[in-house]
Amino acid sequence: MIDMRNGKLYICLLCAVLMYIITSCASYRKLSDLKSGEVPDVQLNMAGEEAYVPELDSTALKRPESITVVEDDGTEIIFMSAVKDEETGEMVAQEQLNEIVVQAKFCHVAERNGVVDLVFELAVPVELQQRRWQVRLYPKYMYMGDTLRADEIRITGETFRKVQHWEYMVYNNYLSRVVPEHEADSLYALRRLMETFTARHGYDSRAEEYYRRNFLEYINRKKDMAKGEIYDKFVVDPFPKGGVRLDSVVNNGSGVIRYYYVQTLAAVAGLRKVDMVLEGAVHTNGRKLCPLAATEPITFYISSISTLADETKRYLKKVVYRDMHFDASYNIVFDKGAWKVDPKKEDNAVVLENMRRHILEIIENEDYVLDSILVASACSPEGRYSVNEKLSMKRGEEIKGYLLRTLRSSKDSVVRDTWVIDAGEVTTDDGDGAGDGSIDGEVVKVTQISEDWESLYQMLGQDSMVHRSVLISKCRAEEDPDVRESVLLQGKDSKYITQELYPLLRRVKLNFKLHRKGMIKDTVHTTVLDSVYMRGVEALKERDYRTAVTLLRPYGCYNSAVAYMCMGYDKSALEIMEHLPRSAKRDYMMAIVYSRLGNEKLAMEFFLASVEQDESMRHRGNLDPEIGTLIKKYSLFNKNHQL
Numbered sequence: 001m002i003d004m005r006n007g008k009l010y011i012c013l014l015c016a017v018l019m020y021i022i023t024s025c026a027s028y029r030k031l032s033d034l035k036s037g038e039v040p041d042v043q044l045n046m047a048g049e050e051a052y053v054p055e056l057d058s059t060a061l062k063r064p065e066s067i068t069v070v071e072d073d074g075t076e077i078i079f080m081s082a083v084k085d086e087e088t089g090e091m092v093a094q095e096q097l098n099e100i101v102v103q104a105k106f107c108h109v110a111e112r113n114g115v116v117d118l119v120f121e122l123a124v125p126v127e128l129q130q131r132r133w134q135v136r137l138y139p140k141y142m143y144m145g146d147t148l149r150a151d152e153i154r155i156t157g158e159t160f161r162k163v164q165h166w167e168y169m170v171y172n173n174y175l176s177r178v179v180p181e182h183e184a185d186s187l188y189a190l191r192r193l194m195e196t197f198t199a200r201h202g203y204d205s206r207a208e209e210y211y212r213r214n215f216l217e218y219i220n221r222k223k224d225m226a227k228g229e230i231y232d233k234f235v236v237d238p239f240p241k242g243g244v245r246l247d248s249v250v251n252n253g254s255g256v257i258r259y260y261y262v263q264t265l266a267a268v269a270g271l272r273k274v275d276m277v278l279e280g281a282v283h284t285n286g287r288k289l290c291p292l293a294a295t296e297p298i299t300f301y302i303s304s305i306s307t308l309a310d311e312t313k314r315y316l317k318k319v320v321y322r323d324m325h326f327d328a329s330y331n332i333v334f335d336k337g338a339w340k341v342d343p344k345k346e347d348n349a350v351v352l353e354n355m356r357r358h359i360l361e362i363i364e365n366e367d368y369v370l371d372s373i374l375v376a377s378a379c380s381p382e383g384r385y386s387v388n389e390k391l392s393m394k395r396g397e398e399i400k401g402y403l404l405r406t407l408r409s410s411k412d413s414v415v416r417d418t419w420v421i422d423a424g425e426v427t428t429d430d431g432d433g434a435g436d437g438s439i440d441g442e443v444v445k446v447t448q449i450s451e452d453w454e455s456l457y458q459m460l461g462q463d464s465m466v467h468r469s470v471l472i473s474k475c476r477a478e479e480d481p482d483v484r485e486s487v488l489l490q491g492k493d494s495k496y497i498t499q500e501l502y503p504l505l506r507r508v509k510l511n512f513k514l515h516r517k518g519m520i521k522d523t524v525h526t527t528v529l530d531s532v533y534m535r536g537v538e539a540l541k542e543r544d545y546r547t548a549v550t551l552l553r554p555y556g557c558y559n560s561a562v563a564y565m566c567m568g569y570d571k572s573a574l575e576i577m578e579h580l581p582r583s584a585k586r587d588y589m590m591a592i593v594y595s596r597l598g599n600e601k602l603a604m605e606f607f608l609a610s611v612e613q614d615e616s617m618r619h620r621g622n623l624d625p626e627i628g629t630l631i632k633k634y635s636l637f638n639k640n641h642q643l
Contacts, residue, residue: 107298107299107300107301108300108301108303108622108623108624108625108628109274109300109301109302109303109625110302110303110304110624110625110626111267111271111302111303111304111305111306111543112566112568113545113566113567113568114266114267114543114544114545115264115265115266115267116264116265116267116271116274116300116302117262117263117264118141118262118263118264118265118274118276118300119260119261119262119263120139120260120261120276120298121258121259121260121261122137122153122257122258122259122260122261122278123256123257123258124155124256124257124258124259125256126255126256128155128282129155129157129250129257130157131157131158131159131160131251132157132159132160132284132285133155133157133160133282133283133284133289134154134155134156134157134160134237134282134283134284135154135155135280135281135282135283135292136152136153136154136280136281136282136283137152137153137154137155137278137279137280137292138150138152138153138278138279138280139151139152139153139261139263139276139277139278140276140277140278140279141263141265141274141275141276142274142275142276142277142297143265143271143273143274143275144268144270144271148265150245150263151243151244151245152240152243152244152245153244153245153246153259153261154240154244154246154247154248155248155250155257156247156248156249156250157249157250157251158249158250158251160237160284161249163237163285164237164238164239167234167235167236167237167238168235168239170234171230171231171234171235174223174227174230174234175227177223178220178223178224178227236285236286236287237283237285237286245261246259267302267304267543268543269541269542269543271302271304272301272302273299273300273301273302274299274300274302275297275298275299275300276297276298276299276300277294277295277296277297277298278294278295279292279294280292301623303623303624303625304543304566305562305565305566305589305592305624306540306541306543306545306562306566308562308585308588308589309537309540309541309559309562310537310558310559310562310585311537311541313529313534314529314530314533314534315527315528315529315530316527316528316529316530317526317527318526318527318528319523319526320516320519320523320526321516321522321523322515322516322519322520322521322522322523323371323513323514323515323516323522324368324513324514324515324516325511325512325513325514326511326512327509327510327511327512328355328358328509328510328512329507329508329509329510330351330354330355330507330508330509330510331347331351331504331506331507332348332351332352332399332506332507332508333345333346333347333348333503333506334395334506336382337383337387337391339391339394339395339397339398340398341398341399341402352402355402355403355406355510356406359373359403359406359407360406362512362514363407365514366517367516367517368514368515368516368517369514369515369516369517370443370512370513370514371443371513371514371515372443372444372445372512372513373403373443373444373445373510373511373512373513374445374446374447374510374511374513375396375399375400375403375444375445375446375447375508375509375510376396376446376447376448376449376508376509376510376511377392377393377395377396377399377446377448377449377507377508377509378392378448378449378450378451378452378455378505378506378507378508378509379391379392379395379449379450379451379452379505379506380451380452380456380501380502380503380505380506381451381453381456381481381484381485381488381502381505382485382498382502384482385450385451385481385482388450388451389448389450392448392449392450393446393448395506395508396446396447396448396508397446399446399508400444400445400446403444404444407443407444449509451481451505452505452507453475453481453484455504455505456497456501456505457472457475457476459501459504460472460497460501467491467492467493468493471487471488471491471493474487475487475488532551533551533552533555533559535547535551536548536550536551536552536555536559536563537552537559539551540552540559540562540563540566543566545563545566545567546567548563548566549563549564549567549569556576557576557580558576558577558580558585558586560576561573561574561576561577561580561589562589564576565589565592565593570593570596570597571597573589573593574590574593574597577589577590577593582609582613583613584610584611584613584614584617585610585614585617586610587606587607587609587610587613588606588607588610588617588620588621588627590602590606591603591604591605591606591607591610591626591627592624592626592627594606595626595627595629595630596626600630600633600634603626603627603630604630604634604636607621607627607630607636608636618637621636
């Protein structure tokens with residue numbers, strides 16, 4: 001007797017077998033027709049075009065040896081052609097009649113906004129829409145050395161789909177018998193076994209524990225571990241988990257199935273063309289019944305307005321000055337009333353080393369010659385002004401001595417110049433034979449700031465406190481610096497000023513004066529590459545149109561218009577081009593804009609004008625749909641065409 005626990009499974013299998021037998025005879029006949037070439041071809045047409053089926057020379061088809069295929073029920077089917085399967089190495093049936101027919105060999109596609117849409121129409125005849133069959137078609141795109149296998153198209157027979165559902169029903173029935181571990185107490189099998197045991201031997205708690213922990217749980221775990229194996233056994237034609245654009249279920253075919261397939265590709269730099277082929281096969285009962293021969297490639301030629309960009313380099317006028325100077329400030333800590341530099345005091349050693357390196361970088365520069373260094377030493381307002389005046393001068397002379405020693409120590413390391421230091425005088429000779437860079441007098445000169453009140457005002461002004469603003473105003477109103485200091489220190493901030501701000505005022509400022517080596521004139525006008533503009537042109541070439549528009553918008557030039565048109569800003573592009581001088585490219589762009597705006601008359605006038613200036617624009621017109629449509633519509637370049 002059949003165990004009722006498995007009754008549902010047996011019923012599912014029986015139904016699937018019956019369905020298979022009922023539909024088998026018709027499918028065999030259709031398969032034989034397919035192999036004999038009597039089934040109409042799957043047609044692959046360019047979207048919007050009428051189908052064109054070329055005549056086939058049957059004598060040109062090479063027929064391999066015949067093979068016999070044994071179906072699941074033992075029925076033998078003889079195929080008159082076979083080829084070796086590249087994946088398995090086995091001889092398999094091969095359809096040789098170019099069942100997928102391409103209407104056109106090439107098509108022009110416009111790239112817009114950084115993408116291209118590749119469109120074709122698929123037509124599947126009624127004869128291929130069999131109940132037990134599933135036709136799978138795979139578009140494959142080749143471009144720039146890469147291959148993209150796009151989402152497949154499936155035409156699924158009604159019986160094929162029912163069998164798929166039955167397969168999943170059988171599998172799900174098995175899953176229903178696998179009980180989660182946390183629900184073990186409710187296992188149906190446990191209750192049945194315990195009922196049988198109790199009927200024979202009476203209730204025994206130890207027997208219940210045995211069945212629960214040792215027997216039933218073991219069996220349940222085995223079922224759970226076998227889920228994958230059971231799935232592979234029963235689900236021979238699984239539903240796709242992704243990568244399918246269309247899966248249409250048919251019942252004996254009620255008409256030709258037509259599907260417009262659109263594949264969007266990013267228009268990367270250098271993309272000029274894309275080749276597409278369509279591969280496919282007929283499937284049934286978990287196996288490939290008959291592969292379909294791939295089509296000859298369709299070539300999509302990609303036209304991009306960005307290729308019309310003008311790559312001519314753009315330059316900016318630049319004025320080069322002979323002389324230059326710049327300032328540097330160093331905070332050297334001096335003791336109160338002292339002018340000698342103590343390298344051991346606070347950060348003086350670090351500051352002096354930074355000063356030395358800075359000077360060496362300047363005199364070793366190959367492009368400039370050092371003319372002079374102006375030393376300006378400052379003091380804080382502390383004490384009498386006359387004392388600070390003398391003190392600042394002494395501090396300046398001290399720094400001057402340090403600079404001269406630095407120059408003297410570097411004379412041997414500077415190959416470019418010959419330095420002569422004598423009694424505080426430094427001269428140079430560039431060694432170019434023209435005496436350029438020769439300096440008379442002292443290279444290092446000293447000036448003084450005495451009390452640096454302006455820097456003090458800036459420090460106090462950084463604070464928004466009202467009373468400090470008032471304090472600054474009072475100090476500025478006092479002309480006598482000694483009286484001014486007394487006013488400064490009358491307030492509550494006197495300690496903060498003397499301890500925190502005064503030390504910062506005791507610093508040295510250096511002004512470096514240089515001139516460009518070998519340059520005689522004060523100014524020279526030259527040109528430099530406009531880097532912003534060229535980055536915009538590069539963005540156009542890379543099809544980064546948003547960046548191109550951002551960078552090129554301020555120029556209002558031809559390339560600005562190209563960038564606008566690539567983004568679809570046609571009116572903005574037109575406003576620019578209307579003010580540009582006529583050229584072949586400019587007129588061609590005008591033709592595209594007017595075509596987009598619906599003014600065909602002006603579009604043709606500008607296009608023909610561009611061709612008159614440059615014959616190559618005639619070929620270019622076939623690449624852009626805005627112009628190509630007009631060429632066909634008005635039969636341009638035919639003798640009898642009229643505007």
